[in-house]
Amino acid sequence: MRGSTRLSLTTHPPSPSAATRTASGPPRRLTRSAGLLAALLALAVVSLISLGVGARPMSLGDAWRGLVDPDAPGYSVVHQMRLPRTLLGLLAGAALGVAGAVMQTLTRNPLADPGILGINAGAAAAVVTAISFLGVSTFAGFVWFAFAGSGAVAVLLYAVGGGRSATPARLALAGAALNAALYSYVQAVQLLDTAALDQMRFWIVGSLASAQASIVWQLLPFTLAGLAVAFLLARPLNALAMGDDAAQALGANPARARAVGVVVITLLCGAATAACGPIAFVGLMVPHLVRALTGPDLRWLLPYCAVLSPVLMLVADVLGRVVARPSEVQAGVLTVVIGGPVFLYFVRRRKAVAA
Amino acid sequence: MSDNKQPRLVGEDLTLAYDRRTIATGLDVAVPDGSFTVIVGPNACGKSTTLRALARVLRPAAGAVLLDGERIGSWPAKKLARTLGLLPQSSIAPEGITVADLVARGRYPHQGLLRQWSREDERVVGESMAATGVAELADRYVDELSGGQRQRVWIAMALAQQTPILLLDEPTTYLDIAHQIEILDLCADLHEQGRTVVAVLHDLNHAARYATHLIAMRDGDIVAEGPPGEVVTAELVEKVFHLPCQVIPDPETGTPLIVPAARRRAVASAP
Structure with missing residues (x-):
């Protein structure tokens, strides 16, 4: 055998300009880091607005003082009502956005979204069952039902959609059918059990209004665990995005990456749905918009989604508090109102590209 | 390495199957070290299946693929990916990925949680792009490239894995x-630099x-193997492809050149 195991490819050293052009190198990384910083700033501003807007509106300055100064007049309003609500939006938004990005990569389907493909509906169906038939009434009680529901749908979707040979169309059809069936079930239970209806009314459409500090604290560990595992999965998912053969050739384990991915989606969607009801389109829209900024590299896509999805969530929630004063429109309604047209836009654009 | 050595990459008594469809049984295949081995045969003869088994993306139903005398399935995945590269037939370029980013993904088996992107990675990616002639395309989107350019980018990604053995499934x-011809010349260059x-x-x-x-394969069996000058004959082509032909020396290289027999010779040469 000639040569050694480690071979040089060329005798010419690459020119410095070629080296700096490498996209993972410093220039691109700098822009991406700066963009992430800007996104964090936007999130801080939106959070502050979320603390200030409500039945008793405050300026951003007053909202800030209400947050940090126990003697400020707005302290109790901010801490008892608006802070839990804002934190819930942060956590649920991050969870749904990251889950959407993971799902789109796993299925290699840019239109995958846990809200559209029935994952959130599965959690909702399980929670409704727990409330109505088993008398479960606390978050700590029904979060486990939510995990079971979203996990069951994820596995079912995988099986019905054709497993490894799943085509985007098959997966979308299976998901849409599951979604419709589960929502009919949720609505049927509501109609049959009017007593539980009141408790479920806000929750079913996806709302941050009933946020309590205790729920936020219980949601926190699940969301953080889900996000942490998702970030660890970024590189294997990058490999998986190029096809199973390519992933395996690179030394990744497609089956394991897929299994862990399903666990991440279950954890994030189950927890978010248990806390604020099924919310659609956040997981679809944000990864799409972010991909235009970062490209398809999940090591950047996931952190961006984790920051920008809560921005969308909080904007939807704040708008909901403002547009129909003195009553409120639930955030879950507004994400659909905003998300529907965006979804159509992407579907149309893909067709144009394919033609 | 011992003197009386087996080639690094061999398949022994392989049974290859997809679900219940058996492609090959009792197949023995060896890749001579330092060779540019080409597998040919008619459609559905099992040539890609054999390559996929050698590249460990298809697990044999029976028998074993051995690399350096060890079952390929028992190699740690990343160590294997630093030794054996594969250009699969169908890879998907993620939407909106740039050439440099795609090639950089070839560094996967050299990275880990604690070993992230390094100067070494940077250098290898640059060299891989230079070697395949795609350095000027570094910032272009893979979606925008021509078929030939895209194939060179995928080869660059496989090169960035820095493997001494490189398998290519229908690269042309x-x-x-x-x-x-451009891709085959590139493959020949890679071989001359010392890769198998x-x-x-x-x-x-x-x-x-x-x-x-x-x-040369037919119906899951190896019909003939060896240097093309010794193996490629009119009889072999007839046997493997059922194609009557003449074999003449290639005027450029002297290697065998297959000229299929003309069914309508009389018509073509009629006065």
């Missing part, structure tokens, strides 16, 4: 003739010109 399919290269090719003339070791 869907390319026009000029790009086919294994490719599945459709075109027997290309195989005869570029291969140092030819493996």
